[in-house]
Amino acid sequence: MLEVQVRKRLTVVEEIFHEGGPAASVPLRRAAVLAVIHNPYAGKYVPEIAGFMDDLKPLGLTMAHSLIAALGGDAKIVEGYGKGAIIGSAGELEHGALWHVPGGYAMRELLGDAKAIVASTKKVGGPGTRLDVPITHINASYVRSHFDAMEVGLADAPRADELLLALVMTTGARVHARVGGLKASDIKGEDGLR
């Protein structure tokens, strides 16, 4: 059991009213929560790292709760999600993969057993590195209107021995979505894809 040491957190909420077209009757909202934590494996190769996934579960749940709170407190309005990680320079890409289970399952649990895989990305980078966190529909990955991304980052993170962990949720489609494909209203929501 390793302690999860949080140095800082960032919450971002974007409200998008229009993007040159008619203003949406309900603005799209996208929220991200970032946590900057100490990387317990920084600076060396550690063969067994999977145990840290369990240690990260409470942080995943806290961050998912914060996201729902930032969007007004009702999990039912969440329609899209995504996750990501930036690994400081003394860590390896594999350390970012530790976030898949605790980050993804925390959101799926709080969103009422969401069906779709949580889209994700990760990279190694220095302080100020930006990450484009991919976003897809929470119950059907093929919903084209909900393919989106949110750029996140912090000027002072991650330091060499840190991990920056991110979760993202959105309340709907791109603000002027109009390129066809599977509609959110047409999904079955059984296999997580359609």
Added chain:
Amino acid sequence: MKTVIRKIAVFVEETHSEMGRKVQPPTRRAAAVAVIENPCAGKYVEDLSELMIIGEELGELLAERAVGALGIPAEKAESYGKAAAVGENGELEHAAAILHPKLGASVRKVLGKGAALIPSSKKRGGLGVVLDIPLGHKDAAFVRSHFDGMEVRLNDAPRANEIMVAVAVTDSGRPLPRVGGLTKDQIKGEDGLR
């Protein structure tokens, strides 16, 4: 409202530790950013009063958003700052028109007080430009523990005909202040300086 808003983003940063030392309670700062249409873009406009009115509207809106994101009563705010970035078809003076004549008064209307000058920065730039919002104590500019800054950035703003306007509010100074100077418990808060 006269202001045409494309999007609003609200950031909340919490610092829980620095160099392994706990910050108790965590220091917190919030920034609210509006991306608006620049009514004076693309031409020389002598009378900038339209932008001044926009500044008045945004001062109130953004201060309310920032304080709301911190979840504190407005009078508990400790420091503040403001900044604007003008898209490439605008003029630096447009940022000045928004920030200086009227915005401060509406920020202070929300915060109840604010004897000190609101520190500010401005620039012209393209999409993704970084705004470093200077921060200072709201009632006594010389409080050294509260000299700070907060970086904000939106990857999709400002477009050429837009202006990005930011107001930052904190409930604290730097995480572990120890360079002396006037402390917040020593201030009179009358002249805005000490």
